[in-house]
Amino acid sequence: MINQDEARGTRIRVDLPGLNCGFCGYRRCEEMAAHLDTNPDLLERCIHLAPKRVSTQTAVVDHPRLNSACASCTTADRGNPAQTRTAWKDSLGREFDFYLEHFPEDPGPREIIIPHNPMLTREMDIRVGETLIGRPLGMSCGCPVTHCGVAVNVDRRTGVIVWCVTGPLRPRQEGFKDLGYYIAEGYEGMVTETRSELKIGMRYFFQPRMCMLQWRHSGLLNYLNRTPTGYQVRVEGLWIG
Secondary structure (H helix, E strand, C coil), rough: CCCCHHCCCCCCECCCCCCCCCCCCCCCHHHHHHHCCCCHHHHHHCCCCCHHHHEEECCCEEEEEEECCCCCCCCCCCCCCCCCCCCCCCCCCCEEEEECCCCCCCCCEEEEECCCCCCCCHCCCCCCCCEEEEEHHHHHCCCCCCCCEEEEECCCCCEEEEEEEEECHHHHCCCEEEEEEEEEEEEEEEEECCCCCCCCCCEEEEECCCCCCCCCEEEEEEEEEEECCEEEEEEEEEECC
16 A cells, blocks of 8 residues: 555556445545545555555546446446346345336435334434434344434334435444344335336345445335336335345
8 A cells, every 4th residue: 555655746546346335434435536636545444445456657546437336347327227237146146136226316225214122213313314323133134234324204103214324424424323223124216227027016136236245135026116217116025135
């Protein structure tokens, strides 16, 4: 890893992984890329980046098409169904049927959740716009990664919360409320790339575009609305794997 003195007077060329995992503290890889010229040591935060991919011999910061989080740097641009992929496999080599994108107006994937103790929604006075963290536990998902996000809908009667899952930068900067363990009830989002015909009532394997682990999920499609830019969907009965 080069330091700032060695990098002075030049710019770093680096192929960022495009995973938008948030471990570096930025929500998207391109946000970190924008700061590399003045602070090249930020590269040390990227747990996915191999040192051999870094070069200081060129005068640009090169990064992939960063709308393709949880895929590879060579995937088709988001929102363009005309471009197809050569493989529909997750990071463990398992096939899936479609990618689940988040709505363009949302900061991240929209997840419907309920705390393991639904009373926490009222006891913690969860409100729309607040930053939350928690981990989906058990048969509902069993994801090993703590999720961070911002609440967009709160039902204080049932305890159900809808939040947009983002990276850890926002909770680090603004603080957060910790839900502890929760149940992931469903996802809502857009499908712009699919290799299977979508039908209500069918269970599909899918990969959330922003999944940090690049793992496939399974869910029952129970809402489907065709739009000019893709399908609006809701998927419930979630499993991982």
